Amino acid sequence: MTKQTCKTCEKEFEIRDADLVFYEQVKTTPPLYCPDCRMARRLVFRNERTFYKRPCDLCQKDMITVYSPESPFTVYCHDCWWNDSWNPKSFTMDYDLTKPFFEQYRELQVKVPRLGLMVLNNVRSDYTNGSAENKDCYLVFAADFNEECLYGRLLQRDKGCVDCAFLHESELCYECLDSRNCFKCMFCEQCQSSSDLLFCYNMRDSNNCIFCTNGRHLSNAILNVKYTKEEFEKKKAEILSSYESIEKAKKEFEELKTKTIRKFACQTKCNNITGDYLHNCHQGVMLYDTYDAKNCSYMTDTENPTDSQDCNNYYYKSEFCYNVMGSMQMSQVKNCAFGFYSNETEYCENCYNLTSAFGCTAIRKGEYMILNKQYSKEEYYKLRDKIEEQLRSDGTYGQFFPASLAPFGYNETLAHDFFPLTKEEAVKRGFTWQEKTTGTYGKETIKKGEIPNTIENMDDKILNEILVCEDCDKNYRIIKAELDFYKRMHLPLPHKDFECRHKERISKRNPRKLWHRQCMCEKENHGHEKNCQNEFETAYSLNRPEKVYCETCYQKEIY
Ligand SMILES: [Zn+2]
Ligand SMILES: [Zn+2]
Ligand SMILES: [Zn+2]
Ligand SMILES: [Zn+2]
Ligand SMILES: [Zn+2]
Known part of the structure; x- marks a missing residue:
């Protein structure tokens, strides 16, 4: 193991022996930046949720895109970008060995049209990004194979779910997080193979539960205690009766969660792994x-x-x-953003079916290419090796695209979600900053505090109203599919816009950061003397209130 100081944040980080073996294997140089700074550099290529309206630079029709109207790039709508009326290979550049590689790549980056949104095969789902194969979805991100889902991130194969994140194979769920195979669950976290759960944490194979945690095979239970079906229904109706009662239940659930025993990490069927x-x-x-x-x-x-x-x-x-950053079926690829079905490419962006290429963008099929120009196999390797030599001598080979090549402002991207920086810090690190915010303010037709507290007697007129977020004052609207969902599930309208709801939801998850800790279990019936001596890497920091257990102790407390 060697220690290194990160060239961006100046913190010390470790390069493991296994990492060095890997770098050797993929023929690259060890990183100059810590894992977090490396991740931030990649994430700044991913603007997932900051949408703008601007005309397509080819057909001139208005489109929804992640590029602001002020962005220096040429941006095409989906149909135009994929159309054969223009050819990405017509934007070739001859490589000039007397100039830095990244300077030349930037020139190409600005010339070649960019794809307005990263979407594939969606049906009636215009307001989504980083998404594929969705039907009738609205504001879902990093989402695939969903139907009728609204407002979410990382949804996979879900149906009719609203305001969820990291949800898989579930149906009719609302405000659920990190769950799988759930049906009609609301305000739940880390639940699996369950139905009709309300404010539950880490349940498996359960149904009709409220305020239950770490339960297995429970039904008609409140606070993990069994009740009659009638008592359960009464409690459920009481909680869902109004916006206030739901808010009160949210607070109770947060308190309950802090008292709930936690496994050191959310890991199943894993070995020799941290995270x-x-x-x-x-x-x-x-x-x-x-x-x-x-x-x-x-x-x-x-x-x-x-x-x-x-x-x-x-x-x-x-x-x-x-x-x-962003890949489907790639092999031996280094330092690329958005690559699909490609092999042996380096420093390429948004390329498909590309083999052996360096510094290309928007290529849909090709091989032996540098700066979008085609070479013979021999010429390609000769020039490619010279560029690598050039990059090695200036010390940049093997590092991701520099911050200055990021196509978005830091605050428009996932980098800001996971590694928030002030404008000054971001600019100091070489990133750009997006000054103009999207959306409108002050246009509301329903004032703050005047949104009805129940869905009873709500008619479609609400779809014409403009609401105002009680946190950030941004205007937002209710769409028809959303209103239908709230009516069907007996839920009041939200008082916040999507972005604030999303951030609140994501903030409930553990950070992507690890601390070395010892198991906190002191149970006498576990076979360990006083305190359990097991140690682990956990995303629960030392000052968190939860009791954090090792796998063995945790399994003994699950019932
Ligand atoms: Zn760093
Ligand atoms: Zn167009
Ligand atoms: Zn807001
Ligand atoms: Zn333990
Ligand atoms: Zn124990």
């Missing part, structure tokens, strides 16, 4: 929100990756990749 929100992961460190991973480290939001490091939003069996 949180993991399933079936083997061998690696600092993984978050990852499923079915083998020998991967420093990754988040990924599914079935192998032998890779430092990747985000990385899907469909990608392997041997390093420093990648």
